[in-house]
Amino acid sequence: MGKTIISLNNVQKNFGNQPVLKEANFNVQQGEIVGLIGPSGAGKSTIIKIVLGMEKANEGQALVFNTQMPNRELLNNIGYMAQADALYDVLTGYENLYFFAQMNGIKKAVIKNEIQHVSQVVELTEHLAKKVSGYSGGMKRRLSLAIALLGEPDLLILDEPTVGIDPGLKRKIWRELYHIKEAGRTILVTTHAMDEAELTDRVVLLLDGKIIADKSPKELEDAYQVDSIEAVFLKAEGEQ
Amino acid sequence: MRILAISKRVLKELLRDKRTLALIFIAPLVVLALLSYVFNVNTTNNATVGTVGVERVVRTTLDDNNHVSVKTYKNDTTAKKALTDEKVDAIIENKAGDLYVTYANTDVGKTNVTKAALQSALTKNKMTQLAKAVKTMQEKLPAGRQVIQSSMSSPTIHNSYNYGDGNSTFFDKMMPTMIGFFIFLFVFLISGMALLKERTLGTLDRLLATPVKRSDIVFAYLISYGIVAIVQTLLIVGFSVTLLHVEVAGSIWLVMLTTILIALVALSFGIFVSTFAKSEFQMMQFMPIVVIPQLFFSGLISLSAMGTWAQWLASILPLKYGASALNTVILKGGDFNNILGNLVALVVFIVILSVGNIIGLKRYRKV
Numbered sequence: 001m002g003k004t005i006i007s008l009n010n011v012q013k014n015f016g017n018q019p020v021l022k023e024a025n026f027n028v029q030q031g032e033i034v035g036l037i038g039p040s041g042a043g044k045s046t047i048i049k050i051v052l053g054m055e056k057a058n059e060g061q062a063l064v065f066n067t068q069m070p071n072r073e074l075l076n077n078i079g080y081m082a083q084a085d086a087l088y089d090v091l092t093g094y095e096n097l098y099f100f101a102q103m104n105g106i107k108k109a110v111i112k113n114e115i116q117h118v119s120q121v122v123e124l125t126e127h128l129a130k131k132v133s134g135y136s137g138g139m140k141r142r143l144s145l146a147i148a149l150l151g152e153p154d155l156l157i158l159d160e161p162t163v164g165i166d167p168g169l170k171r172k173i174w175r176e177l178y179h180i181k182e183a184g185r186t187i188l189v190t191t192h193a194m195d196e197a198e199l200t201d202r203v204v205l206l207l208d209g210k211i212i213a214d215k216s217p218k219e220l221e222d223a224y225q226v227d228s229i230e231a232v233f234l235k236a237e238g239e240q
Numbered sequence: 241m242r243i244l245a246i247s248k249r250v251l252k253e254l255l256r257d258k259r260t261l262a263l264i265f266i267a268p269l270v271v272l273a274l275l276s277y278v279f280n281v282n283t284t285n286n287a288t289v290g291t292v293g294v295e296r297v298v299r300t301t302l303d304d305n306n307h308v309s310v311k312t313y314k315n316d317t318t319a320k321k322a323l324t325d326e327k328v329d330a331i332i333e334n335k336a337g338d339l340y341v342t343y344a345n346t347d348v349g350k351t352n353v354t355k356a357a358l359q360s361a362l363t364k365n366k367m368t369q370l371a372k373a374v375k376t377m378q379e380k381l382p383a384g385r386q387v388i389q390s391s392m393s394s395p396t397i398h399n400s401y402n403y404g405d406g407n408s409t410f411f412d413k414m415m416p417t418m419i420g421f422f423i424f425l426f427v428f429l430i431s432g433m434a435l436l437k438e439r440t441l442g443t444l445d446r447l448l449a450t451p452v453k454r455s456d457i458v459f460a461y462l463i464s465y466g467i468v469a470i471v472q473t474l475l476i477v478g479f480s481v482t483l484l485h486v487e488v489a490g491s492i493w494l495v496m497l498t499t500i501l502i503a504l505v506a507l508s509f510g511i512f513v514s515t516f517a518k519s520e521f522q523m524m525q526f527m528p529i530v531v532i533p534q535l536f537f538s539g540l541i542s543l544s545a546m547g548t549w550a551q552w553l554a555s556i557l558p559l560k561y562g563a564s565a566l567n568t569v570i571l572k573g574g575d576f577n578n579i580l581g582n583l584v585a586l587v588v589f590i591v592i593l594s595v596g597n598i599i600g601l602k603r604y605r606k607v
Contacts, residue, residue: 052449056606070607076451086446088249090256095249102245103450147446 003030005155005186006051010060013046020046021209024060028188030154033181035197036190037233038206044190045083047206048157051188052080064155076105079148083159083190085140087132093119093143094128100147118146121176123169137164145173156180158189162196174199194230203229205236212236242452246460250434251467264430265472268422269479275418276484285349287357290319290328294339297368301361308357323402330354338396345401346571347413358397403489403571415486416566417540419476423469423499424506424559425531431465432510432523439604440519448605458597461511462504462590469503470496489573495566498579501586502562508593509558515600534559539567561585 006028013021021043028034036044049055050062053070062069065077087096094115101111119125122142132140141164148156156177162170174196177187181201189200197203198217205213205220213220213236217229224232254260290311291299303310311328313319319331323342329350333340341358343351438444447457473496480486488495513530517523537543537554540563546554554560565582568574 052605053607054445054448054605070605072451072453072605072607074451075449078449080446080449082442082446082449084442086442088253088443089441090253091249095252099245099249100446100450103242103447103452105242105451 004028004063005030005032005065006188007063007066008047008050008060009063011047011050011057011062012059013043013050013055014058019209021050021057024209024211026204026211026214028186030186031181031184032202033177033187033189033200035200035203036188036206037192037194037197037203037229039237042206043209044206045159046209048080048159048188048190051157052078076151077154079150079153079156081144081148081156081158081161085137085144087140087143089133090131092129092131093124093135093139096132096143097128097147097150101150104151104153106151114150118149121149122146122173138166138169141165142169149176152185154185156185156187156189158187160190160192162191162193170196194228194233197229205233207236242456243460243463246447246452246457247464247467250461250464253434254430254464254468260430264426264468265475268426268472268476271422272415272418272476272480273484275414279414285347285353287329287350287353288327289354289357290322290331291333292316292319292331293334294332295334298361298365301364302357305357305361307353332358334395338398340398341400343399343401345403346567349413351401355399362395362397403487403573412486413571414540415480415484416570417535417538417563419480419495419499419570420502420559420562420566421535421538423472423476423502424534424562426472427465427469427503427506428510428513428531429523429527430510431461431507432514432517432526433520435461435511436514436517436520436523439514444604448601454601454605455598457601458508458511458594462507462594465507466500466504469500469507472503473499486570488570490569490575494569494574494576494579498562498565498569498583498586501583501590502559505558505562505586505589505593508590508597511597512593512600515597515603533557538563558586558589561589 004027008024008026011021011024012019024043024047036047038044046055050057051064051069052075053072056070064071064074067074088099091099097115097119098111101114106114115128116125119128122145124139124142124146127135127139132143135143141161145158145161148158162173165173180187189196191197200217202214202216203220204211213223213232215223220229220232221227224235226232226235286307286309288309288311289302290313292313292315299310299312302308311322313322313331316331316333319328319333320342322328323331323344326344329347330341330343339358341354343354345351435444438447448454477488477492477495477499481488509530513526514523517526534557537550537557538559543551543554543560561582565579565586568578568582
């Protein structure tokens with residue numbers, strides 16, 4: 001424990017003249033589940049893109065596993081679940097998993113076991129032979145999550161992972177996320193669901209490209225003297 | 241091998257998309273068949289004819305025809321050279337009173353003009369002779385029958401064709417360019433759409449969130465669409481030869497090689513252009529700007545007749561090289577060395593556009 005996995009130092013990002021991220025500073029330690037919350041347009045996706053190396057910070061430094069991002073090789077140790085279900089519709093669930101396993105450089109001998117494991121976690125095993133075009137919205141989310149879990153990456157970046165997933169499965173997924181955390185792996189998750197934010201170790205609250213709070217859910221509730229993250233969120237937005 | 245995994249995936253997606261498959265494989269055949277039907281009508285043209293040892297009177301009558309100009313050559317060697325150099329469209333040789341006509345026949349319109357002009361020149365000639373004969377007949381009535389007999393005999397015309405035969409039509413001349421154009425058009429559209437779809441649905445972003453190299457993606461697309469192009473070429477060329485009766489004078493393998501290169505240029509072009517489009521509809525909007533002009537300047541209409549600016553424009557359009565190579569192989573039976581320059585030009589386009597595409601993907605991932 002105690003190893004820093006993600007470290008953003010004074011990161012600034014502009015699109016054109018429009019600053020979308022201002023002096024962002026935060027760290028994620030190994031084995032932590034950190035929640036990134038904020039209204040849409042606050043800069044959550046920008047932070048994720050900088051951590052993945054898809055965008056480059058205009059100023060400041062973004063380190064992942066102590067390596068300056070962008071870095072292509074590092075990506076095989078990062079599992080990413082995008083906000084939009086980026087799946088190949090005409091391929092089956094299995095083929096999608098197999099393809100991304102290949103892309104992540106997972107050895108052929110273990111691909112089958114990996115697919116079996118991750119599809120069990122998201123309860124998709126019996127639907128793997130179906131084409132994704134026949135999946136429901138929730139099934140697509142689950143498949144995207146399964147793809148992110150492939151290869152047991154040390155860092156998971158999940159962009160709105162549980163939208164459209166029923167409460168029972170949501171609980172099961174969170175149980176799996178805790179397993180991952182206990183195995184010493186790290187999770188950065190963005191969410192709109194406040195009940196989920198309360199399940200994280202630490203909440204980073206983003207508003208208009210600025211980090212306005214970086215505390216545990218409990219500390220945050222105390223600081224704002226309310227009893228839920230949702231209330232913190234509303235209060236913070238009101239103060240702006 | 242990530243490249244192979246991606247190209248396998250692209251092919252799999254394509255094979256399961258029946259409508260796109262039909263567009264890429266069946267549509268060109270339908271359009272070519274229609275073209276073949278529509279253009280089996282011959283058009284008016286001007287032709288230059290070389291003559292060897294042909295009577296002066298025939299030459300003059302030929303030259304009087306508005307559509308034909310006549311050049312006289314001393315022997316058949318120089319005349320044949322002129323024919324290969326495309327200085328003349330046909331040569332007429334007089335051998336022991338018979339006329340032997342050789343048509344370049346790369347332009348069927350010109351062949352037909354020459355044929356008609358020669359025919360009418362001979363008829364006119366006959367009429368003059370007939371008139372003379374009638375005059376003499378009146379003078380020497382008893383021998384009249386004989387005279388008429390001899391003056392009525394006009395020379396027999398023996399036709400031969402450098403390319404094709406007397407049944408060649410305007411379509412045959414267009415065919416090589418059209419094959420090139422349709423391969424270009426459909427591969428351009430479908431590959432551009434494919435990458436655009438990957439982009440708008442987010443799979444490209446997702447793909448780039450894995451350690452895949454940007455070049456892997458571009459090469460994988462080249463491989464998969466290269467395979468598509470091979471199948472498409474086999475279909476189009478096979479269909480044209482067997483059902484549309486188009487003759488390939490040169491090697492069919494050179495035709496394949498050229499069309500595959502055309503397909504790869506189209507693919508790189510499609511991917512390149514798709515980065516400037518935000519939707520499928522915008523991709524379609526590039527068609528009249530990027531694809532259609534290539535047809536105009538592909539040599540279907542003689543480039544040498546156009547202004548320098550047009551020739552300059554044509555030289556930066558890849559289809560010109562592809563069409564020129566196809567014309568050389570299919571119509572003139574050219575060999576590898578004849579089309580080498582054109583093939584090199586196509587490869588240069590592929591390399592430049594591919595490098596551009598690999599760099600262009602930096603928009604989606606900075607490394």
